[in-house]
Amino acid sequence: MSAVRLSDLLMRDVDSDPMITGVTADSRKVSSGHLFVALPGTAADGRAFIPQALTQGAAAVLAPQDTPDGLAPLLVRSGDVRRAYALAARGFYGAQPATCVAVTGTNGKTSVAAFCRQIWAALGRKSASMGTLGVVAQSGAVTEALTQPGLTSPDAADAARLMATLAEGGVTHLALEASSHGIDQRRLDGVTLKAAAFTNLTQDHLDYHGDMEAYREAKLRLFETLLPRGRTAVLNADSDAYSTFASASIMSGLGVMAVGERGRDLSLIERRAVPEGQRLVLDVRGARHEVSLPLAGAFQASNALVAAGLCIAAGEEPGAVLAAMERITGAAGRLQRIEGGTRGGEAYVDYAHTPDGLETVLKALRPHATGRLIVVFGAGGDRDRGKRPLMGEIAGRLADIAIVTDDNPRSEDPEAIRAEVRTGCPFALEIGDRRAAIREAIGMMRDGDVVVVAGKGHEQGQIVAGVTHPFDDATEVAEALRLNA
Numbered sequence: 001m002s003a004v005r006l007s008d009l010l011m012r013d014v015d016s017d018p019m020i021t022g023v024t025a026d027s028r029k030v031s032s033g034h035l036f037v038a039l040p041g042t043a044a045d046g047r048a049f050i051p052q053a054l055t056q057g058a059a060a061v062l063a064p065q066d067t068p069d070g071l072a073p074l075l076v077r078s079g080d081v082r083r084a085y086a087l088a089a090r091g092f093y094g095a096q097p098a099t100c101v102a103v104t105g106t107n108g109k110t111s112v113a114a115f116c117r118q119i120w121a122a123l124g125r126k127s128a129s130m131g132t133l134g135v136v137a138q139s140g141a142v143t144e145a146l147t148q149p150g151l152t153s154p155d156a157a158d159a160a161r162l163m164a165t166l167a168e169g170g171v172t173h174l175a176l177e178a179s180s181h182g183i184d185q186r187r188l189d190g191v192t193l194k195a196a197a198f199t200n201l202t203q204d205h206l207d208y209h210g211d212m213e214a215y216r217e218a219k220l221r222l223f224e225t226l227l228p229r230g231r232t233a234v235l236n237a238d239s240d241a242y243s244t245f246a247s248a249s250i251m252s253g254l255g256v257m258a259v260g261e262r263g264r265d266l267s268l269i270e271r272r273a274v275p276e277g278q279r280l281v282l283d284v285r286g287a288r289h290e291v292s293l294p295l296a297g298a299f300q301a302s303n304a305l306v307a308a309g310l311c312i313a314a315g316e317e318p319g320a321v322l323a324a325m326e327r328i329t330g331a332a333g334r335l336q337r338i339e340g341g342t343r344g345g346e347a348y349v350d351y352a353h354t355p356d357g358l359e360t361v362l363k364a365l366r367p368h369a370t371g372r373l374i375v376v377f378g379a380g381g382d383r384d385r386g387k388r389p390l391m392g393e394i395a396g397r398l399a400d401i402a403i404v405t406d407d408n409p410r411s412e413d414p415e416a417i418r419a420e421v422r423t424g425c426p427f428a429l430e431i432g433d434r435r436a437a438i439r440e441a442i443g444m445m446r447d448g449d450v451v452v453v454a455g456k457g458h459e460q461g462q463i464v465a466g467v468t469h470p471f472d473d474a475t476e477v478a479e480a481l482r483l484n485a
């Protein structure tokens with residue numbers, strides 16, 4: 001990567017104007033000639049690391065407006081330092097795929113991003129997705145994981161660097177997941193978006209945002225600030241929050257594409273479950289289309305429509321997009337059927353980790369259970385505590401058997417988390433050890449039963465007391481099926 005003048009990165013005059021050789025907000029990554037951006041965060045204040053950054057050769061420091069003089073020889077202040085960081089990172093890394101779209105919403109982002117990537121690939125585009133599953137590039141049917149799963153929206157400099165790598169590798173189409181944390185922390189402010197989408201808004205992350213209004217405001221920022229005027233907001237019209245997002249989009253000078261059962265632009269007229277998935281009848285701006293979607297569940301149809309809307313809004317021809325929908329596969333760990341063993345019944349791994357997610361997946365699986373619906377679930381530590389009793393109540397009401405177990409207790413007492421979940425489902429079984437809980441559920445499974453292990457999806461570890469222990473629900477379910485064969 002070549003060096004860039006500080007004034008060009010910050011788009012303003014500066015006292016002295018060194019050539020900058022890198023941009024980072026992590027002092028541990030600073031080397032000679034870098035711009036170090038000192039961000040006040042939730043766990044630390046980046047300004048405490050300015051001396052370390054200077055020792056490692058930082059050429060300049062960008063910091064919040066209220067930063068005192070004298071902390072660095074070349075100190076530049078900004079009233080919105082996180083946004084200035086994202087824009088500087090974009091300026092430094094430069095290239096981005098020509099067509100970038102972003103999706104926000106409490107649930108469905110990973111699925112929508114994966115579907116966009118696949119639709120584009122089917123249309124002959126070199127495509128990629130960036131989100132909870134990491135960065136995945138795709139050309140034809142060939143996918144390549146460029147990073148490991150991590151944050152849903154990466155740090156601004158990581159995102160800028162990854163986008164440049166993708167663009168240099170010939171990727172022209174990129175779908176990004178925009179988490180509420182990511183939008184609030186301006187991690188995606190440097191991305192030039194062609195279109196953006198909203199799936200739904202239900203309770204999550206109130207530990208961070210405080211209340212639903214602030215959580216909604218964070219998501220609205222994608223449309224009010226990040227998507228340039230004149231572009232299209234693809235909105236799930238079946239969400240209760242649709243009208244808020246539609247009004248905000250119109251007020252921000254955006255076009256609105258409404259999708260879903262109540263959507264007028266990409267309208268779902270009929271949905272019929274078939275053994276291979278579901279048949280959808282759609283009305284696209286007055287023209288009727290039939291689509292065989294090879295995925296089960298109303299929520300997957302909704303996510304697929306949002307993805308189709310994004311691809312159309314970003315310039316693809318609707319007929320070609322609908323044809324490509326017939327070949328999409330589900331994202332790893334989202335309603336993923338696990339085969340194996342000889343007993344009857346069906347076993348699934350799913351990533352439902354919110355009240356609405358759990359309710360949605362249990363309702364989607366109910367028609368598959370001619371026998372009992374059995375759910376294994378928990379709630380994460382160091383995350384929204386308000387979710388716990390709500391998830392308990394939903395599991396108790398919608399499943400025939402609920403088993404409360406651990407799901408990343410992180411720094412919290414696992415037993416205390418389970419007790420909070422159980423206030424919503426006092427009659428549920430409680431088996432803290434997730435492996436034992438999975439084996440108990442699979443051991444119960446008989447012909448016609450459906451078991452769903454919810455909450456961890458693709459995750460490869462169980463975080464207990466800050467330590468990540470290798471753990472994979474899909475492997476554990478497969479092993480339990482084998483043991484119970």
Ligand SMILES: CC(=O)N[C@H]1[C@@H](OP(=O)(O)OP(=O)(O)OC[C@H]2O[C@@H](n3ccc(=O)[nH]c3=O)[C@H](O)[C@@H]2O)O[C@H](CO)[C@@H](O)[C@@H]1O[C@H](C)C(=O)N[C@@H](C)C(=O)N[C@H](CCC(=O)O)C(=O)O
Binds near residue numbers: 049156
């Ligand atoms: C609450 C939150 O979002 N925290 C993220 C945020 O941290 P922060 O800005 O508060 O940083 P901090 O740890 O307080 O440190 C302040 C600054 O000092 C710097 N520092 C720190 C130590 C040091 O030695 N030197 C140094 O320079 C840090 O790089 C940082 O810039 O920025 C960090 C760098 O990008 C992230 O690693 C961190 O994610 C934490 C680990 C996390 O768990 N985040 C989760 C909640 C999250 O972001 N989730 C969302 C939503 C998931 C969903 O879709 O549901 C996501 O997008 O993944």
Ligand SMILES: Nc1ncnc2c1ncn2[C@@H]1O[C@H](COP(=O)(O)OP(=O)(O)OP(=O)(O)O)[C@@H](O)[C@H]1O
Binds near residue numbers: 132152199351356
């Ligand atoms: N449109 C939807 N409405 C309600 N629930 C959904 C929807 N889509 C997915 N879900 C549920 O949420 C889970 C997570 O889906 P997905 O990973 O696509 O969401 P996400 O928004 O990326 O989540 P995260 O916030 O962790 O990034 C799924 O396994 C399913 O249980």
Ligand SMILES: N[C@H](CCC[C@H](N)C(=O)O)C(=O)O
Binds near residue numbers: 380381
């Ligand atoms: N992106 C979500 C994922 C939650 C997954 C669940 N397994 C948990 O640990 O709570 C979060 O960080 O809140």
Ligand SMILES: [Mg+2]
Binds near residue numbers: 109131133177
């Ligand atoms: Mg995700």
